[in-house]
Amino acid sequence: MDTIHRGLNGVNVDTSRICSIDGEAGRLIYRGYDITELADLASFEEVVHLLWFGELPTRSELDALRRTIAFDLPEPVLDMLAGLPKGTHPMHALRTGVSMLSAFDDDPDGVDESNVRRIGLSLLGRVPALVAAHQRIQAGGAPVEPDPDASVASNLLRMVNGETPTDAAVRVMDVALVLHAEHGSNASTFVGRATASTLTDAYSAITAAVGSLKGPLHGGANAAVMQALEEIGSVEAVEKYVLDTLASEKGRVMGFGHRVYRVMDPRATILKDVSRKLAEESGDSKWFEMSLEMERVMEREMGARGKQVAPNVDFFSASVYRMLGFEKETYTPIFAIARVAGWMAHLFEQYADNRLMRPRLVYEGETGKAFAPIAQRG
Numbered sequence: 406m407d408t409i410h411r412g413l414n415g416v417n418v419d420t421s422r423i424c425s426i427d428g429e430a431g432r433l434i435y436r437g438y439d440i441t442e443l444a445d446l447a448s449f450e451e452v453v454h455l456l457w458f459g460e461l462p463t464r465s466e467l468d469a470l471r472r473t474i475a476f477d478l479p480e481p482v483l484d485m486l487a488g489l490p491k492g493t494h495p496m497h498a499l500r501t502g503v504s505m506l507s508a509f510d511d512d513p514d515g516v517d518e519s520n521v522r523r524i525g526l527s528l529l530g531r532v533p534a535l536v537a538a539h540q541r542i543q544a545g546g547a548p549v550e551p552d553p554d555a556s557v558a559s560n561l562l563r564m565v566n567g568e569t570p571t572d573a574a575v576r577v578m579d580v581a582l583v584l585h586a587e588h589g590s591n592a593s594t595f596v597g598r599a600t601a602s603t604l605t606d607a608y609s610a611i612t613a614a615v616g617s618l619k620g621p622l623h624g625g626a627n628a629a630v631m632q633a634l635e636e637i638g639s640v641e642a643v644e645k646y647v648l649d650t651l652a653s654e655k656g657r658v659m660g661f662g663h664r665v666y667r668v669m670d671p672r673a674t675i676l677k678d679v680s681r682k683l684a685e686e687s688g689d690s691k692w693f694e695m696s697l698e699m700e701r702v703m704e705r706e707m708g709a710r711g712k713q714v715a716p717n718v719d720f721f722s723a724s725v726y727r728m729l730g731f732e733k734e735t736y737t738p739i740f741a742i743a744r745v746a747g748w749m750a751h752l753f754e755q756y757a758d759n760r761l762m763r764p765r766l767v768y769e770g771e772t773g774k775a776f777a778p779i780a781q782r783g
């Protein structure tokens with residue numbers, strides 16, 4: 406019998422030096438540094454440097470990295486966004502935009518280290534620019550000019566909301582970007598690496614990764630969490646929602662469960678704290694209180710069923726993004742903006758020591774059928 410690893414569960418496809426996850430202890434490490442410390446002390450750009458070059462940057466390295474990040478979009482890409490029908494999902498717009506950017510790159514196909522790094526740097530600024538421009542255009546406005554001296558977190562808030570963000574909001578945004586930057590061989594990163602393993606270009610790999618992230622079992626879960634909270638509407642209604650969902654066929658409560666973590670995702674622990682603080686500061690505690698109640702009911706119900714299903718990164722990020730003023734449709738694109746850092750780090754690794762990814766499927770279909778010419782098939 407051929408062994409089948411459905412969902413590639415437990416399969417090691419290669420080695421990596423980027424990220425390690427201890428699902429039993431709930432620990433996440435980027436290049437040797439614990440995520441809790443990075444979320445506390447590092448900016449997104451420092452984490453990009455860490456993921457891409459293996460070390461935290463010196464001051465001058467960080468300045469050089471920040472200076473290279475540009476948020477400009479080619480005019481035809483902006484025209485493409487303006488031509489999309491009203492209501493186009495931002496992840497469809499982003500996937501199309503990333504793919505289209507390749508046409509405006511003088512060397513989209515080179516997979517040598519320096520060219521792929523150049524593309525990565527370009528996408529670090531252009532992906533948030535695409536997300537923000539799409540949102541502004543869909544709302545009937547024009548894209549907002551970035552501040553060339555500001556960080557990715559600051560410019561994301563500026564370009565989406567159209568005003569200079571507060572330092573506190575920028576810090577929260579930075580924490581969210583750091584937490585979403587990398588997570589080992591998750592579905593979209595694997596898709597990106599598998600795509601790159603054909604030695605196709607980095608734009609194709611990132612386009613494929615964006616498409617994978619969009620799914621509700623992956624990055625799309627953060628928007629699904631907010632959708633559920635909005636539908637529920639009050640703390641009192643949470644319990645019934647959870648029980649009804651679990652009682653339904655294949656009932657999944659979004660924002661819970663993980664392929665790797667058997668305990669609470671450490672990113673969820675940090676975001677829970679951020680969500681609590683934002684709720685206290687803003688006086689708008691509804692979304693946090695509902696999230697707490699959902700966590701409580703899920704803990705009880707999953708415990709009673711003997712399942713290790715705890716909040717994941719998408720759960721508390723929903724209320725955090727809500728309190729930062731983002732529409733729920735923008736939640737998954739924010740995930741993508743951060744994950745460009747991790748996706749690119751994995752592309753560097755894949756291209757540097759490539760082997761084509763080509764698993765097998767065990768055939769269970771029919772055999773030995775006789776071919777009937779079309780005239781005899783009725």
Ligand code: CMC
Pocket residue numbers: 412591621622623624625626656657658659660661662663664665712714717718719
């Ligand atoms: N609600 C209710 N039950 C759940 C949930 C959930 N969210 N997640 C897992 N379970 C149960 C599931 O029913 C199964 O029970 P049984 O063994 O009786 O069939 C058991 O836990 C194991 O689940 P699984 O689907 O076999 O585990 P998996 O590793 O294939 O799935 C997952 C992981 C993330 C797809 C799943 O937990 C899920 O669908 N969660 C909801 C969507 C979500 O929040 N996704 C974000 C994931 S984390 C960040 C990211 O990647 O973006």
